[in-house]
Amino acid sequence: MKRPLFNLKSYATALFAIGLMTACSSDDNSVTPEPEQEEEQGNEEEAADSRWITVAGAKMGENPGDGNGGTLIYSVTSEEAKDPTVQIDPFNNGFVAPSNRTARLQASEDGNTIFNISYAGDTGGNYTKYLVNGGNDFEPTGSEISIAPYVGTAPRWIKLFDGDKTGAAVYVSTEHQVDDNDTPKDVTDDNYLYTNSTIGVVTLDLVDSQINNFQEHVITLSEEESAAGYYISRIDMPVLNEAGDKLYIGARVSKVDPETLESDSDFEILGSKTIVLDYPSLLNPTIITSTVGHGNTNGYRSINAFLYDGSVYQANQGDPEGSHILKIGSDNQYDDSYVFNLDDALGVEGAYILAWRPAGNGKGVLAYRHDGSEEGISGRGQSFFALVDLNAKTATKIDDIPYEVDFELFQYQGFAVDGNEIYLTQAPVGKDGNIYIVDTETGEVTKGAQLINAEGSHFIGTW
């Protein structure tokens, strides 16, 4: 046996094997959250205007830009975030968000608390809350709860904009209904009827860490649509209306071939749909459909719909005419007089909204790519940021941010909003970059702290 391969530990453990062993009992691998501490709302003595800015990076798993190697977070003050001489290196110094796959993080509006529900794995469906103490110090607070019994270990959830009080998680499963004409053995006379979607919705109290409500419903699209094989296959991105009496849930519509029940991939895209539920009872589901936009409204990782000025503005994806921002009015119906098409606004073909976020003034930042985007290292198209105005229905590419072909905003999740300012992360896959601060009112762009990247990894936003 070769000596150089052995370290001191090996010697020690080898010694045990020869017989001089003592029972060792250290298996404290469980993270016990700290007992309930002072509420996070009780603002610690921070500098007057300062706010924590938490930066998230998605580490490469198998391939550059896949983000499957885990999510790492690191916090700095807003002053530091704005200082181009500050370096932030979450991949070497960050805190690993406890999720088997990419975590879906949420932050309190003041940036002092991070909320997480881990996705898949043994802790899937766990809700945890951390106090942001700066750097990689995220202090568990409140009791850990699980929503898994209701919505499974891979729930899709989002924080509602009700003053950090409530989160909502959703689940859907589908079942094809077939009429076998009372001949269970004969397939030739079997007829496809429609596909049911069973949805489950949980609302949880983020402050007291407990579940507020849970309901499940079976929903089916209209007779004509469902008979053709259309059904709701995924739901996500719940958002509250202004009155706080309805919850909107984004939906993706898929289709099967009614002949063989195999998935269709090339089919006519229906008008964008949203499920509307009474709130907080989560009862009486209805489906509303847009005539302006076509395609899905369930987003990806980032919040896809926001309340502004009494209406909810919702992005859609996979629209054959390019992504739209759609408007749901205070009457809880799509306002089809509001037409905001990104292809037209940006002057591109096949715009695809990856993530977006308006500030309180109705102006915001939008991450997108389009059909003309060049393909980068990860096989996805190059991404860009644009400044959007919900009232003027305009979108302008932000040219003060440097772009290159490997810059992509896949999995982009978070936009820290501080007044009219929005914090962005800009870094091509595997390359260093910077935080940029966009003043949505003036359109002014400030270059902030430097972001140190790791090979194949990328940044997915700020909170």
Added chain:
Amino acid sequence: MKNIFTLITLISLVSVQGQDVFGTLSGRVSDTSGNPLPYANVVIEGLNLGVLTDDSGFYTIDKVPFGRHTLAVSFIGYGKRSTTVDLGEEARTVKIDFTLQENVENLDEVTVNGKSHKTELETKGFAVNAITTKEASLRNIQTNELLNTTVGVKIRQNGGLGSEVQYSLNGLSGRSVSIFIDGIPISIYGSSFNLNSIPPSMIKNIEVYKGVVPGHLSSDAVGGAINIVLHKGAENNLNASLSYGSFNTLQTHLNATYRMEKSGFTVKASAFHNYSDNDYKISGRTIVDIAPNGVETPIVARRFYDAYRSTGGMAQVGYTDVKWADQFLVGVTASDEYKEVQHGTFVTKLPYKGRFLESDALLGNLTYRKKDLFVKGLELNINGVYGKRNRIVNDTVAQAYSWTGERRIGFDGEYLDYIWDSQNENGPTLAKIERKVSSVRSGLSYAINDNHKILVNHVFSGIDREDSDEMISLLENTFQQTSDLYKNIISLSYELNAFEDKLKLNAFAKHYLQKVLNTQPVFNEDNTEVIDEVYNSKVDYTGYGFATSYTLVPTVTLLASAEKAIRLPSENEVFGDAGDNLLPNLGIKPETSDNLNIGFRLGKFNINKHGLTLGANFFARNIENRIGLPANADALRDSDEFVQYTNLENTAESKGIEGEFDYSYGNNLGFNFNITRMSLTTVNSGIETDVPNVPLFTMNASLRYSLHDFIQAKSQLNLFYNAYYTDEFSYKFSAGTNTAGEEEFLIPEQIAHDFGLSYTFPKKNFVLSFDVKNIFDQAVYDNLSVQKPGRAFYLKLNYTINNF
């Protein structure tokens, strides 16, 4: 050497003197594992009367004068044993069997070392371990546990008896490792007849080939192969055992062989039955009781839905050691298994109750073996299996249970039923997979002389698979595509023995041929009939390798082996799966791996009664063209788009060292220690990262002490002590050097201790064993932090009769 002995014996025979009254002495000579010792010298001392045993270890000495004689048996490298015998009118023919122990013996002041089958195999050049099951078969030890203590082998088992097992050889696992039963891929037998169910007493030995696999075991595995060699012996015996212990674990086994001496007609039968509740205690961060409002209380839970039962057997009839065949047997293997599933891959906070798996298999088999067929040196081997196996996954219970074992209360105060209508979140299923399986292994070898041998081997295996699920409509079932897989592997090997057996070389080339038939049912034009559209894909590939050893001095052997190994793409990887949004990729290339082993073996050194053996092996694996999904697969699937398997650009690399140390003192004390340390990394755009969920550092130690004449004369008491060490490892890629929160994904360092004793009663028919496993009740894990049983006690009774 053998020839000299023959000569001596011949000379002895010539000088036989005639006497008036004669008797006959006969019997059999075997080693301690029951293997026959051919060409052993059997002499009647003082009479110059003697013979050599035949191929099966039998001897007969006719015309022995009446009277008291001393019969002595010796074999080169084995001990010498003698016994006195009285021949007379009452005892004209006497049968005496001898068992010789492999050791070092001073014969006429010359020390000669003998080689057991184990030693011989381990010095051929391959990185191989031969595991003998003799000792373990008497104890409360499962086959998997036995393998786990072998250097370089790590068993990753998802829980207690009967739970899913992954075999890892030098860090490579899953489809990288092939497992065989007598050279037939274990996948043919299915999950009901595998290493979880087959008891060690049915097994003669286990060969573990790491990285480089000889021609006769060819398969497309890049990591190596494990071959289970079942008992071949044709001597009459009956062996039965019964073991009972913690967690209501019952393991029984019966094994019998009967051979008619004159005709050679042989009947062999073996049967096993295993059962366990596996209701051991677990705790940890996911073992909690969840209140209706989501609030959790950590508890220590007893697993409540994890029972396992397997029953099976094998029966063969035919002829052994007859003129036209060394072995000709036809038979049947039948097995049946039931397994409750307590949780998925991870132990989540949602335990299952009501999901179970059933599988059964019924296969016919045929074995033919003949040495010196037609001409001397030509050997033919045929082993074939054909049959059917079924597997059912049953998951239709929607009721939610807590880790307390009680039904879960929902938010509305009523009992909660899962929204997904089943225990697993993927929805209810009654999936049935029916497979028609066949496999034929044939080998022809020709020894040109003592120095050169040529071997041709062929392995065919075919799986014709049909899936259905009662929980989905016939329409969906009908249009599910199915794939049939056929593999042919032909190998050509050349074996060289040169420089008086000092140099051994085995060079081989393997040709792999794989055919996948993909059947896609479609309606005919007027929708009156369903017709099958069949597509097929053929892949072929040639690999090669060698193994060599050189004995510098009898106690120093150098070993080296290398192979360009491959793994052929699976049916999913070639044809995709519409249900899983996978597109076919007909041009996908096989995964290849360059495997290298360099090692040495020192010993056996004998100083007085101390015996010492030392071995080490350095290994390296480099896997290219890895088959996987592309970078954006998750995102594409999330948006219902289609993806396909491709050959990834990044390679995976494994490097390491393993060492083994054996010490014995006389026949009383034995100590074994082994250690494996390695790195398994994958290179991603220039960064080297540890592959997660692979233990990189393991050690095992075992101590045996034998006491003779304990309590009763002629009895034997063996005491055993084992310790296992696994270093801490992470089941996720570690993110950075200075990061926080990584402990969430760590599986802590583990040390477990077992103690056992076995007592052989004076008549040798009964052996009683007692084992305590995990004495200190440590939390041990094999896989993704799934906790394994704590302290457990087992008692076992073995009964054996020979030569009835």
